[in-house]
Amino acid sequence: MSISLNTCILILKEHHLLKSSAVQDTVATKMEYVSYDSRDIQTNTLFFCKGAGFRPTYLSMAKDNGAICYVAEQPYPEGKGMHALIVRDVSKAMALLSAAFFRFPQDDLYVVAFTGTKGKTTSAYFLKGMLDQMNGGRTALISSVNDIVGTKPEDSFKSSLTTPESLDLFRDMRRAVDNGMTHLVMEVSSQAYKKNRVFGLTYDLGFFLNITPDHIGPNEHPNFADYLHCKLQLMVNSRKCIINAESDHFDEIYAAATTTTNPDSIYLFASENFENPKLNVPIDFRYASQETDMRETRFKLFCASDKAKQLPINGDYTLQMIGNFNESNGTAAIIGAGLAGMDHDGCAKGIRHVTIPGRMQTEMTKEHGIVVVDYAHNKASMMALMSFMQSEFSNPKIIVVVGAPGDKGVSRRPGFSESLTAYADKAFLTTDDPGFEDPQSIAEEIDSGIDHSKCDVTIELDREKAIHDAIAMAGKDDVVLICGKGADAFQKIRGVDTPYPSDIVVAQRVINELEGQKEHFRN
Numbered sequence: 001m002s003i004s005l006n007t008c009i010l011i012l013k014e015h016h017l018l019k020s021s022a023v024q025d026t027v028a029t030k031m032e033y034v035s036y037d038s039r040d041i042q043t044n045t046l047f048f049c050k051g052a053g054f055r056p057t058y059l060s061m062a063k064d065n066g067a068i069c070y071v072a073e074q075p076y077p078e079g080k081g082m083h084a085l086i087v088r089d090v091s092k093a094m095a096l097l098s099a100a101f102f103r104f105p106q107d108d109l110y111v112v113a114f115t116g117t118k119g120k121t122t123s124a125y126f127l128k129g130m131l132d133q134m135n136g137g138r139t140a141l142i143s144s145v146n147d148i149v150g151t152k153p154e155d156s157f158k159s160s161l162t163t164p165e166s167l168d169l170f171r172d173m174r175r176a177v178d179n180g181m182t183h184l185v186m187e188v189s190s191q192a193y194k195k196n197r198v199f200g201l202t203y204d205l206g207f208f209l210n211i212t213p214d215h216i217g218p219n220e221h222p223n224f225a226d227y228l229h230c231k232l233q234l235m236v237n238s239r240k241c242i243i244n245a246e247s248d249h250f251d252e253i254y255a256a257a258t259t260t261t262n263p264d265s266i267y268l269f270a271s272e273n274f275e276n277p278k279l280n281v282p283i284d285f286r287y288a289s290q291e292t293d294m295r296e297t298r299f300k301l302f303c304a305s306d307k308a309k310q311l312p313i314n315g316d317y318t319l320q321m322i323g324n325f326n327e328s329n330g331t332a333a334i335i336g337a338g339l340a341g342m343d344h345d346g347c348a349k350g351i352r353h354v355t356i357p358g359r360m361q362t363e364m365t366k367e368h369g370i371v372v373v374d375y376a377h378n379k380a381s382m383m384a385l386m387s388f389m390q391s392e393f394s395n396p397k398i399i400v401v402v403g404a405p406g407d408k409g410v411s412r413r414p415g416f417s418e419s420l421t422a423y424a425d426k427a428f429l430t431t432d433d434p435g436f437e438d439p440q441s442i443a444e445e446i447d448s449g450i451d452h453s454k455c456d457v458t459i460e461l462d463r464e465k466a467i468h469d470a471i472a473m474a475g476k477d478d479v480v481l482i483c484g485k486g487a488d489a490f491q492k493i494r495g496v497d498t499p500y501p502s503d504i505v506v507a508q509r510v511i512n513e514l515e516g517q518k519e520h521f522r523n
């Protein structure tokens with residue numbers, strides 16, 4: 001793989017990004033590697049100086065290690081003797097040049113993107129499960145749990161970001177194409193748009209699942225308007241748009257979709273009884289709950305409009321994932337599979353056994369009720385989870401283990417106070433990725449907003465002990481919800497991913513200790 005200096009200049013000029021360039025006569029002009037990290041350089045590398053944490057010494061290091069050209073928003077003396085491309089926005093430049101360097105892998109993939117405050121990972125896994133039926137397991141995945149770029153074990157790896165840096169994304173897409181993958185399902189976070197990680201990328205299908213306030217605070221979005229604006233970009237950049245008509249801010253979402261997409265290629269879905277008198281476009285797909293228990297979720301999908309009836313996906317579906325919110329996620333994913341060419345039988349077979357690490361993993365204990373490990377970690381998902389449990393078990397005692405992360409998403413803390421007050425009988429406030437903040441202060445902040453006449457609180461910063469105490473106190477008919485970390489096997493503490501056994505492992509161990517049982521969590 002390579003890219004010439006001239007090509008870089010042309011691309012940057014075409015997008016009005018180039019401010020100035022300095023070309024060295026004696027230096028090679030063919031770049032054979034790209035990087036934004038001075039610790040990862042090869043001969044003739046094109047190096048991007050980007051990010052709040054960038055230091056000019058990284059450029060010196062990159063040059064010493066073989067970088068011959070740098071892209072930056074200002075010239076650096078440390079880059080003397082290298083080609084220099086000085087640009088208006090280095091993150092946009094990196095996305096465009098990376099796509100070109102990796103020979104536009106998106107052109108060889110059917111690319112589907114999900115955005116939404118909640119349900120991205122779940123919907124992405126559902127869709128991958130179905131597409132794999134059709135293409136023989138050749139669906140690549142970019143998600144906040146795992147990235148999968150091929151069929152061999154070494155082609156699956158844990159992701160550190162939900163949506164990777166543009167350079168990493170295009171490299172992974174190239175790897176997927178070279179490994180014979182035909183489809184890519186990806187989660188696109190609001191940060192991905194804010195940081196131009198997907199700049200210039202167009203999706204075959206783009207989904208807007210829902211939006212509620214989240215990710216607002218230092219290092220993320222300054223306010224809700226910015227969060228919404230970033231998420232709306234997915235609609236602007238999708239050839240076909242699929243929108244949850246029940247989402248807050250529906251009008252803005254639909255309007256964003258119509259800026260670049262004919263209404264014939266915009267599809268809406270909603271639950272059976274949803275009505276919005278102000279809506280002047282028809283709902284294309286409806287879903288209706290069937291009988292549901294703690295093992296499975298069953299629902300029916302109706303193709304309601306003429307446009308929808310062209311897709312043969314009408315019918316009954318069963319999910320192994322519980323939680324009524326998964327009917328909405330499942331519906332979205334099935335519409336995606338239908339638009340990609342699948343029929344009801346293929347979809348039903350593909351989605352039937354999909355499970356997702358750390359999402360709604362449940363265990364029925366003998367003496368301590370039902371224990372659920374789930375990734376719910378903001379107000380909307382906590383509300384959805386606890387209201388589902390309340391309705392399933394006709395007002396059980398709900399015991400929750402939860403904490404809020406440090407350094408980000410500060411808006412989640414009052415959201416936890418509110419949702420715990422609304423539904424929980426007992427809360428163990430504990431540690432969840434405190435970063436550079438004091439976990440005790442985070443817990444006290446959540447506690448200060450809880451109405452203690454409704455929800456009793458214990459602050460127990462040792463997460464393993466909190467899980468133990470929650471399960472130990474639960475009676476036969478109670479529900480224990482261990483929230484926020486899912487299958488994460490680390491705690492982010494002061495910039496370091498500190499090993500942690502994972503909530504599933506801890507809960508399993510506690511149940512085994514208490515009941516001597518050797519079963520494993522479902523899913």
Ligand SMILES: CC(=O)N[C@H]1[C@@H](OP(=O)(O)OP(=O)(O)OC[C@H]2O[C@@H](n3ccc(=O)[nH]c3=O)[C@H](O)[C@@H]2O)O[C@H](CO)[C@@H](O)[C@@H]1O[C@H](C)C(=O)N[C@@H](C)C(=O)N[C@H](CCC(=O)O)C(=O)O
Binds near residue numbers: 055161219
């Ligand atoms: C605000 C933001 O988007 N930050 C991301 C960004 O950081 P940055 O560009 O400022 O880079 P930096 O880490 O300060 O480092 C500066 C540069 O120096 C380079 N460097 C560093 C050290 C060295 O020796 N040599 C060297 O060259 C680094 O490679 C980097 O290019 O680029 C880094 C990778 O290059 C990311 O790890 C980092 O994500 C931060 C840590 C993060 O966690 N972001 C969260 C908010 C996020 O993006 N979350 C969303 C999910 C949200 C949701 O759930 O919906 C996501 O998509 O994951």
Ligand SMILES: Nc1ncnc2c1ncn2[C@@H]1O[C@H](COP(=O)(O)OP(=O)(O)OP(=O)(O)O)[C@@H](O)[C@H]1O
Binds near residue numbers: 118
């Ligand atoms: N459609 C939904 N509405 C409300 N809550 C949901 C929905 N789907 C999932 N959840 C809840 O949110 C949790 C996270 O789900 P999921 O990982 O699919 O979302 P996500 O959008 O990828 O989240 P994140 O951006 O935080 O990684 C689930 O464990 C569940 O508790």
